[in-house]
Structures are given as C-alpha cells and as structure tokens.
Amino acid sequence: MRPLTFSDDKGNEQTWLPGGPQPALDAFQEFLNRHRDNDNAAFGIEDEENEEALLLLFEVGAACRIKGTQNPRTEYRLITNSGDYRTQAATFIRGGFPALDRRGPWLPDIPSLARARLRLEFDESVLRRTHPRELRRRLDILTRVDGREPTTTAGVTHFGFGNGGGDTVNAWFTADGRGLVVTFDHTSTLNSYEDPRAQAALYDGVPADLLALAGNAPETVLTVPHPDGGTLVAATGVFTFSGPCAMAEGLVSRLQEARLGVEATGVGWLLEDFLAMEDFTPEAVAETVGWWSAEDIAKGFAATTAPEQEQTPPDREAVDRFCQLWADSGYNDRWDVHYVLFDSHTLEETGEARNELLGLIRTLGLERVDAPPGAASGEVWVRSDPRIDAELGHWA
Structure with missing residues (x-):
C-alpha cells in the first residue's frame, strides 16, 4: 500500500498514509460524505508516487483514470449505478491504474464517452427490448394496415409504412434474422x-x-x-440487427455532435409506440395514431397470415445439450432477447465446447447473431427461442 491524496473541486485535500487507523477506502468514503454537495461533485484519489489518479465525476455519471503527469494517459468510463463509484475507488486503492483494466471499458476521450452514453440510452429503448421475432410480426401487420404487402426477394423481406405526411419506417430482414430498420422523420x-x-x-x-x-x-x-453512386433510403434513424439491436455508428456520431437524444430519430413516435403496446390489437392501434382509418387497420390485421406453427419437434438430445451448456456458461441478456454463452471467454478458453455449441445452434435452427463490439472472442450470442425457453427453467 502507498500514500494517497483525496481531493475535490473545492480545494479540499486529505492525505491517507498506510498503517493509519482507517482503511483507505473507508477514509475516502468519509472524505466524500463530508464534502459532497450539489455544487461539489468531482472527487479524486491520487497516487503521487506512481503518477496515477482516479476521478469520480458524479455530475456526469463517469469515472476518469489518469496515468503520468507529462503527456498523461487519460481514459473515461460510464458509471451506471451508485455502487460502481465505490467499486472503482476500491479497485484503484488496491491495485492502481492497471487494476482498473477489468473495470472497463475505458474510453479515450469525452466524445467517446458521450457516444457511449447514447448507446446506453438506446439500450433502455423499446426497440432494443423488443425481440426481432415480435418486431417482424408487428411490422408485417403495420405494412398491411398501410395498404401494402411485405415483399420477399432473394430471401430478404421488406416491410414499410408511413403516416401519409412524409414520415416513414422501412425494414429489411433476411431469412437468417439479420436486419436493418430505418426511420425518417421529415421534421x-x-x-x-x-x-x-x-x-x-x-x-x-x-x-x-x-x-x-x-x-x-x-x-x-x-x-x-x-455520393459514390446508387441511392440510400432517406433516414433520420438507422438501426442494425446484425447483433443485438444497435444504432449505426454514423447515427451515434451525428447525435453526439448535434447534442441530440435518440428521440431525434423519430423512432419513438413512428415505431416504438406500436411496440410498447402490451395488447397489439386493431383497437389499440386506432387509439394510438390518427393517420389510418379504423377500417384500414382492421383490414390490415385481418390480412396478416398467422405465424406458422412448429411442425417437427426439436431434437431432444440437442435441446438438452444446449440447455446444459447454457446452464454451465450462459445467461439471458437483461431483456431476454438473447442467450449469451461463454461470456468474457476467449476462443482458446472455450475450446471444443464452443464448436459443439455452434453445431447445436445449426441443428436446432436457432438465430445466432454477432456479439456486440468489445465482447470477448469466444462469446456466442443467440436469439432466444420459445422452444428453448420452455426448457431452460429446468436448468437454471
């Protein structure tokens, strides 16, 4: 353990020395409790000997770690709950700058932090929480309500509808579940x-x-x-389904530069209002929007083909083995949209078990998606499936 200096934005400082009456973390917590106020929300722990520091930025919901005094390395991390501040402080006190590596991801600058905050905001959205299976079902109905037909070409199905005033939703999904959703709010x-x-x-x-x-x-x-030839669909929102639903990087950058929130994409009133309905019925749609007549809405619902029922029972042995791998190394993401297996594992760490899992995914006809950016090389993300959900309760 080494001497540490606690400080805040108001010029208050306190030195903690090894061998003192209090553990360093308790002493820092007391310092924080004593000085924190509405106009005093940035606190630091400095290790002068090793030229390292940790800043807790309560007002902006972030932490900053610093290494070096000349040309310092400065990195930022979002903080999503109050307990995380204490965890970051405890980790820095125990092991300094390097120990914080596993408490990341750490971002190189403030703009990157702002983009991460936008992604976090979107992770709470209705679109992110909606299973693509249900999204496709509702898009199918809304396309027909708008007087159109979903069209499938070369295994890609296009859905689309609008409000008659130039504002639209367009979506494409491939046979294996990859997709793109584009919103356009002309205002x-x-x-x-x-x-x-x-x-x-x-x-x-x-x-x-x-x-x-x-x-x-x-x-x-x-x-x-x-600019390079061809065309693109007019968009104010671009959302991908190659992995967990995400905003396109270009959209995130534009929102960050313009200091706008996700609502600027129009996805809320153009699409999510329909996804948020617990009972997706003609009556609910008619109450939510005024740009379709009750007759058109009823016709659209009536014209929608009921989803095909599973004809062949899944391979019992394959289901059991998938569930066992999930119980050993997996969990459901926070919205129960994906099974996440081998979380934080590298390819080398997963070994043959990962290859077996990929074979089971193919056998069972499950939709595997790309792991999100920053995931370990061995992680496998699979969209949840009612056939598997029915069995997982026995394995949890």
Whole structure:
C-alpha cells in the first residue's frame, strides 16, 4: 500500500498514509460524505508516487483514470449505478491504474464517452427490448394496415409504412434474422435529404450486407443519391440487427455532435409506440395514431397470415445439450432477447465446447447473431427461442 491524496473541486485535500487507523477506502468514503454537495461533485484519489489518479465525476455519471503527469494517459468510463463509484475507488486503492483494466471499458476521450452514453440510452429503448421475432410480426401487420404487402426477394423481406405526411419506417430482414430498420422523420434536425454526403454518413458502420438492403429499396420509398453512386433510403434513424439491436455508428456520431437524444430519430413516435403496446390489437392501434382509418387497420390485421406453427419437434438430445451448456456458461441478456454463452471467454478458453455449441445452434435452427463490439472472442450470442425457453427453467 502507498500514500494517497483525496481531493475535490473545492480545494479540499486529505492525505491517507498506510498503517493509519482507517482503511483507505473507508477514509475516502468519509472524505466524500463530508464534502459532497450539489455544487461539489468531482472527487479524486491520487497516487503521487506512481503518477496515477482516479476521478469520480458524479455530475456526469463517469469515472476518469489518469496515468503520468507529462503527456498523461487519460481514459473515461460510464458509471451506471451508485455502487460502481465505490467499486472503482476500491479497485484503484488496491491495485492502481492497471487494476482498473477489468473495470472497463475505458474510453479515450469525452466524445467517446458521450457516444457511449447514447448507446446506453438506446439500450433502455423499446426497440432494443423488443425481440426481432415480435418486431417482424408487428411490422408485417403495420405494412398491411398501410395498404401494402411485405415483399420477399432473394430471401430478404421488406416491410414499410408511413403516416401519409412524409414520415416513414422501412425494414429489411433476411431469412437468417439479420436486419436493418430505418426511420425518417421529415421534421427532425437529422433530416439530411438535401445533403447526400451527410445522409450517407448516417449509415456509417452498417455491415455491408445490411447497407446493400437500404440501397435496393422499392420505387415507392424516398431515397437519396449516394455520393459514390446508387441511392440510400432517406433516414433520420438507422438501426442494425446484425447483433443485438444497435444504432449505426454514423447515427451515434451525428447525435453526439448535434447534442441530440435518440428521440431525434423519430423512432419513438413512428415505431416504438406500436411496440410498447402490451395488447397489439386493431383497437389499440386506432387509439394510438390518427393517420389510418379504423377500417384500414382492421383490414390490415385481418390480412396478416398467422405465424406458422412448429411442425417437427426439436431434437431432444440437442435441446438438452444446449440447455446444459447454457446452464454451465450462459445467461439471458437483461431483456431476454438473447442467450449469451461463454461470456468474457476467449476462443482458446472455450475450446471444443464452443464448436459443439455452434453445431447445436445449426441443428436446432436457432438465430445466432454477432456479439456486440468489445465482447470477448469466444462469446456466442443467440436469439432466444420459445422452444428453448420452455426448457431452460429446468436448468437454471
């Protein structure tokens, strides 16, 4: 243990020395409790000997770690709950700057922190919480309510509807569940219809196979010329389903630069209002929006084909083995949309068990998706499935 200095934004300081009457963490907590106020919400722990420091930034919900005094290395991390501040402080006190590696992810600058905050905000959204299976079902109905038909070409199904005033939702899903959802709110600050380069930038980071979908839209869909040729669907919101539902990197950057929230995409009133309905019925839709008649809504619901029932029971042995692997190394994500297996494991650590899992996913016809950015190389994300859900209760 080494000497530490506690400080705050008001110039208060306190030195803690090893061998004193209090553990360092308790002494820091007392210092924080004594000085924290509405206008005093930044506190630091400095290890002068090793040129390291940790800052707890309560007002902005973040922590900052610093290494070095000349050309210092400075990194930031979002804090999502009050207990995390104490955890960060305890980790730094025990092991300094390097020990905080496992308490990341640590981000290189303030703009990156702002983008991470936007992603966190979106992670609470209705769209992120909605299973793609249910999303596709409701998009199918809403497309028909709008007087259109979902169209499938080369294994890709396009859904789309609008409010008759130029605001639209377009979505594409492949046979294996990869998808792209695009919203367009013509009143939004994000409307770049007359600026093709800015419009294209909104799609930055979209996987190439999904980006191609937005460049192959029906003639009835509003498009914008792409600077490099072709077109893209006019968008104020771009959401990918290659892994867990996420905003495109280009969209996140634009929101961060313009200091806007997710609501600027129009996804809330154009799509999420329909997804938030516990009972998705003609009556509920008619009460929510006024741009369709009750007759059109009823016709759209009536025209929707009921989902096909599972014809062949799944392989019993494969189900049991999948559930066993889940019980040994997995869990459901917070919204029960995905099974996450081999969390934080590298490919080397998972060994043959991962290959076995991938084979089981194929055998059972489950939808495997890309692990989110920053996930360990061995992690496997699979969309939850009612057949498996029915069994997991016996294995939890």
